[in-house]
Amino acid sequence: MKGPATSSCGLRRCSAPFSGPQLSRYGRLGPRVGLASAGSAGPSGGATIPDCVFSREEEDDGCYDGPEGVLQQPTPSSTSAPSATPVNPLNAAAAASAAGAGAGARAGMPRVTLVNAASVLTATAPTQSGTVPEEPTQPLEATSSGAGAERERFDWFAQWWPVAPVELMDASRPHPFTLLGQDLVLWRDGSGQWRAFRDACPHRMAPLSEGRIEKDGQLLCAYHGWRFDGKGACTEIPTARTPDQLHRATSSPRSCATAHPTLQRGGLLWVWGQGGPGAEEAAAAKQPYLPPEIQADGSGAPGVEAPGWTFRDLPYGHNYFIENVVDPAHVPVSHHKVAGNRYTDPKPFGMEFSRPLSLEGGFEFRIPDPWRADVAESFTGFQPPAHVRIQQNHTKGGSTILALFSTPTRPGWTRHIGQQLRVGGGTGIAFFAAPLPKWLFHSLGSVFLHQDMVFLHHQERIVAREAAARREEGAGAGATSPSPSSPSAPVPPPKYFMPTGVDRGVTAWRSWLSTFAGGDVQWAPGTPPLGPRETDPTVLFDTYHTHTKQCVVCSAALARMRTVRSVARAVGLLAAALAVAAVAVRAMAAVAAAAAATAAATATVPQGVLGTVVKGAAGFFATGEGVFVAMLAIVAALVVAATNKLERMMHIYEYSHRDNH
Numbered sequence: 001m002k003g004p005a006t007s008s009c010g011l012r013r014c015s016a017p018f019s020g021p022q023l024s025r026y027g028r029l030g031p032r033v034g035l036a037s038a039g040s041a042g043p044s045g046g047a048t049i050p051d052c053v054f055s056r057e058e059e060d061d062g063c064y065d066g067p068e069g070v071l072q073q074p075t076p077s078s079t080s081a082p083s084a085t086p087v088n089p090l091n092a093a094a095a096a097s098a099a100g101a102g103a104g105a106r107a108g109m110p111r112v113t114l115v116n117a118a119s120v121l122t123a124t125a126p127t128q129s130g131t132v133p134e135e136p137t138q139p140l141e142a143t144s145s146g147a148g149a150e151r152e153r154f155d156w157f158a159q160w161w162p163v164a165p166v167e168l169m170d171a172s173r174p175h176p177f178t179l180l181g182q183d184l185v186l187w188r189d190g191s192g193q194w195r196a197f198r199d200a201c202p203h204r205m206a207p208l209s210e211g212r213i214e215k216d217g218q219l220l221c222a223y224h225g226w227r228f229d230g231k232g233a234c235t236e237i238p239t240a241r242t243p244d245q246l247h248r249a250t251s252s253p254r255s256c257a258t259a260h261p262t263l264q265r266g267g268l269l270w271v272w273g274q275g276g277p278g279a280e281e282a283a284a285a286k287q288p289y290l291p292p293e294i295q296a297d298g299s300g301a302p303g304v305e306a307p308g309w310t311f312r313d314l315p316y317g318h319n320y321f322i323e324n325v326v327d328p329a330h331v332p333v334s335h336h337k338v339a340g341n342r343y344t345d346p347k348p349f350g351m352e353f354s355r356p357l358s359l360e361g362g363f364e365f366r367i368p369d370p371w372r373a374d375v376a377e378s379f380t381g382f383q384p385p386a387h388v389r390i391q392q393n394h395t396k397g398g399s400t401i402l403a404l405f406s407t408p409t410r411p412g413w414t415r416h417i418g419q420q421l422r423v424g425g426g427t428g429i430a431f432f433a434a435p436l437p438k439w440l441f442h443s444l445g446s447v448f449l450h451q452d453m454v455f456l457h458h459q460e461r462i463v464a465r466e467a468a469a470r471r472e473e474g475a476g477a478g479a480t481s482p483s484p485s486s487p488s489a490p491v492p493p494p495k496y497f498m499p500t501g502v503d504r505g506v507t508a509w510r511s512w513l514s515t516f517a518g519g520d521v522q523w524a525p526g527t528p529p530l531g532p533r534e535t536d537p538t539v540l541f542d543t544y545h546t547h548t549k550q551c552v553v554c555s556a557a558l559a560r561m562r563t564v565r566s567v568a569r570a571v572g573l574l575a576a577a578l579a580v581a582a583v584a585v586r587a588m589a590a591v592a593a594a595a596a597a598t599a600a601a602t603a604t605v606p607q608g609v610l611g612t613v614v615k616g617a618a619g620f621f622a623t624g625e626g627v628f629v630a631m632l633a634i635v636a637a638l639v640v641a642a643t644n645k646l647e648r649m650m651h652i653y654e655y656s657h658r659d660n661h
């Protein structure tokens, strides 16, 4: 029975069930935490961050885990440091443009300024050469011109997260997606708007992602047939006995699917991290961050080549994705033969902050002497919550920008979205600029991702195990174990040993994470923990479930490929049959001729069956028809082999550095 046409179920009305933490949990931007909670008293009245990233080894071996960190009260010199840093001209122009139009008013730009003057963590003044020395003895300093020693905390849930490129999503069916440990269903309603609901039917919590999008543009739970409109209102309960019973049931907030706010911008679907009451108002107060080179419809701004987004679910966490892409030193080594040479390209280079650390602005640093000879300078920046921008300005003019996003899905997994933008003819990484069909580009892109994945999947779990051991040791010594679920207990960063300055991006990322965001992604309550190290290559290198199946372009290409292979197999069989028939005819003719010659008592030498067949085949393949049939069979065999290989690549793409010589 269908519900009344006037029935609606806005976010405000639906109070249960409720997906994600309550908005009031931290307030809009989360609680303020005192600096004292981040560390014990340090020199100069400051507080030393108790992170191994910052502090000297207890047993000093002459090296540092990273720059020594000292949180200091504001001083005139430290608060003026940001204005002295070099700036990225492309980003600076965008920021000025946004400011002119009113911060936050322009699509794709954040409402906040890049540097939050009330809460800034910044590098000290650069050396005379303007770069960070090899031995990073310069401290990172936190300054605060705002409310004394308090700073705001990053709220993982009160954010817009990019979840997928819209053009790659199949609008005819619902899609499961996990965001910050919350299981959601993404689907497009009859009005053409993509929606995100908690993936649990209000009736008996069956996953709505197993349902169907019906012709009326509503989502049908395929278990008992309840139906929901785009706002989450239940519009049909087939087993309701009377209109009155239906009306009473659908008027209850408990009949509603829990909706998260969504929007489309820059060719991406964005989902707000919270659902339920108040989420819409909170989401409306914030805008998703898009690189200024991307327009709201997803196309490139004038003068920018934007080939389109791709995406991939990766078996390592958000923290490690960001850490990896702000680490320029790994590129020529890990991406040997794809984006550098592991033997000839690595070298020391300088790094200086072009945007100091801040809660809302993340950070950016400039490399004045990149390892690539054709790059004059480069910039790498993190923009919370999900974006990393790697910009290379080329010596011959033009720039390329790797625009990357990472959205935390569940512990040990992240959704990566990215593309390479070209401005003014920049070349960048040749592979990303190659004129390939989209499906082939998506598939071959796995090699680039897997070159890092083979490290990061395991690194994350090695670090987690080491941290667990440290916690156990601490607990044994009577210390209080940090709790990832407690917003006031920062998770300790990994105990890395980083003696050269090229790891400064890693230090900056871990600093941002520890100082503003609790040291780790915050997951929804009840999220299953990080899994063990995966050793099965069919799982680790799985490209089918992590991309192909979810990508409408690749799914269609795979279906076409299977059709082509079936045709090729049929053609090959036909060619073989033709050849056999032609050879048989010729052989039989030869046998008949031999028999006739014997009967005429001529002096012909008798030949065996094999000799007759070989002679017949040689005769056939010497003719034009024979050559044609042979070519047909060869082409068909090659097509079958190629489609087999491509299909495997779209399911599993194994990679090993040991085999990349």
Ligand code: FES
Pocket (backbone or CB within 6 Å): 201, 202, 203, 204, 205, 206, 221, 222, 223, 224, 225, 226
């Ligand atoms: S669980 Fe969805 S209709 Fe019953």
Ligand SMILES: [Fe+2]
Pocket (backbone or CB within 6 Å): 168, 438, 439, 442, 443, 547, 548, 551, 552, 553, 554, 555
């Ligand atoms: Fe694809």
